[in-house]
Amino acid sequence: MLQIEKLKHQNSNNFFLMAGPCAIEGEDMALQIAEKILTITNKLQIPFIFKGSYRKANRSKGSSFTGIGDEKALKILEKVGKEFDIPTVTDIHESAEAAMAAAYVDVLQIPAFLCRQTDLLIAAAATGKVVNVKKGQFLSAGSMKFAVDKIKDSGNDRVMLTDRGNTFGYQDLIVDYRGLPEMQSFGVPVIMDCTHSLQQPNQSSGVTGGKPELITTIAKAAIAVGADGLFIETHPDPANAKSDGANMLNLALLEELLIKLIRVRQAII
Known part of the structure; x- marks a missing residue:
């Protein structure tokens, strides 16, 4: 069972990393990405949780990629976890999905747009899994206490919160550290969340844009402020990723970024 305390204290000099592709596109790619990230994080002594969405429920256009099939994708996540002995995380969107996804992964993630959905939070809490709630782009940081309370009042104190920026106008986000x-x-x-916080949503094309060149800036600032962990979506070929390629980090750049962030962390301790 994943212990949050181990993520926070396994190595007092490091943050933990939640990373992987936006969506599970196939088994080979998921295994390759997980192996690459794990090689890097083992080398740098960074606790690692593999991230992949088994289904994308929030898309601008009805024709956008949503997944390869729920059970197929969840089984891939399960295989990643078992093959590399690492925890895994995926999003859930409705209360009925909580128990289903919990059978395959270690962390259930509540999308930002759904962070106020009481039934969804309670269903996630009831699984006993770690619940990572993304802060709504429309909420203050202080408002997230109510999400934490809903989960803890349901008997589950294994909660994490993720900031992914605040709505700024119609097509941009800003981060209030x-x-x-x-x-x-x-x-x-x-x-x-160093990648979704750089999204430029609601583009006229129906495909969300982004500013991946600023991932390093967002990540450095977060570590300097004292974030416990970082969420980074990464892909070996973001331009051809099936989901959110516009704001993902190229996998080839991950190790260099993490080395820089460790230096920032060491400087503030």
């Missing part, structure tokens, strides 16, 4: 320590005051690990 004051929110990270505020959410940490609720007694839970706080993660910075």
